[in-house]
Amino acid sequence: MNTPLVSAQNLQKSFSAGRRQPSIPVLRGISLEVHAGEMVSVVGPSGSGKSTLLYCLSGLEPYDAGSVELLGRELSGLSRGGLAELRRDHVGFVFQSYNLIPSLSARENVALPARLARRRTAKRDVDGALAAVGLTDRARHRPSALSGGQQQRVAIARVLAMYPDIVFADEPTGSLDTATGASVLGLLRDAASGPRSVVLVTHDLEAAARADRVLVLRDGLIHAELQSPAPEQVFDAVSLAGAVA
Ligand SMILES: Nc1ncnc2c1ncn2[C@@H]1O[C@H](COP(=O)(O)OP(=O)(O)O)[C@@H](O)[C@H]1O
Numbered sequence: 001m002n003t004p005l006v007s008a009q010n011l012q013k014s015f016s017a018g019r020r021q022p023s024i025p026v027l028r029g030i031s032l033e034v035h036a037g038e039m040v041s042v043v044g045p046s047g048s049g050k051s052t053l054l055y056c057l058s059g060l061e062p063y064d065a066g067s068v069e070l071l072g073r074e075l076s077g078l079s080r081g082g083l084a085e086l087r088r089d090h091v092g093f094v095f096q097s098y099n100l101i102p103s104l105s106a107r108e109n110v111a112l113p114a115r116l117a118r119r120r121t122a123k124r125d126v127d128g129a130l131a132a133v134g135l136t137d138r139a140r141h142r143p144s145a146l147s148g149g150q151q152q153r154v155a156i157a158r159v160l161a162m163y164p165d166i167v168f169a170d171e172p173t174g175s176l177d178t179a180t181g182a183s184v185l186g187l188l189r190d191a192a193s194g195p196r197s198v199v200l201v202t203h204d205l206e207a208a209a210r211a212d213r214v215l216v217l218r219d220g221l222i223h224a225e226l227q228s229p230a231p232e233q234v235f236d237a238v239s240l241a242g243a244v245a
């Protein structure tokens with residue numbers, strides 16, 4: 001099989017609970033692979049480590065033990081600059097909290113990553129991404145003039161406009177109504193094709209079931225892995241893993 005786009009071996013991460021407090025293990029030995037063309041979703045109870053997993057896999061957070069390889073490069077062996085470059089050129093991250101720049105318009109937010117990467121900003125890609133999320137008529141608005149759902153769609157357009165090799169998305173449909181959420185999921189589905197792949201964290205089990213594979217996290221471990229499951233199978237697996245997130 002081809003080299004996976006992302007691979008984790010026995011990934012471990014703890015957070016300090018304060019001085020003289022024992023640190024709290026959040027990821028307790030996660031191994032996974034994500035291959036080209038795949039969409040993988042991660043579900044599990046709140047606090048099970050889903051966001052932390054995405055941060056560690058994408059190089060946003062350092063980990064304590066084990067390994068993560070992104071596009072064949074072990075992250076802990078990279079310099080800060082090397083990591084920033086790898087992320088800039090290959091990785092897209094949709095934050096749960098959007099992380100838009102307040103002083104920039106929707107369109108400027110979407111165009112920013114290409115500018116930072118000194119890629120010739122392809123106007124067509126920026127406009128295409130805004131159109132794909134249905135925000136052409138809001139392109140000049142600043143985030144403060146947009147609803148939560150519209151800001152979330154700008155954050156998604158900002159990632160899609162770059163055509164990254166791998167997209168990590170943390171609850172990308174959390175603020176969207178059912179129809180808009182379904183359309184955004186379709187865009188993420190499309191972004192997982194050919195050489196590209198998507199890792200999606202969601203508490204929407206119907207959304208999770210649209211992935212090729214669903215990983216059920218519980219207490220920092222992969223509790224179950226389902227291949228192309230029906231939504232009911234995801235629901236059953238999450239129920240077994242604890243309260244539904
Ligand atoms: N920066 C941090 N410092 C300390 N604890 C954290 C930090 N980030 C997350 N945690 C803890 O790690 C656990 C898992 O968090 P998270 O990955 O956000 O879970 P999920 O996304 O599944 O809800 C939680 O108990 C949370 O309180």
Ligand SMILES: [Mg+2]
Pocket residue numbers: 050051052
């Ligand atoms: Mg989370």
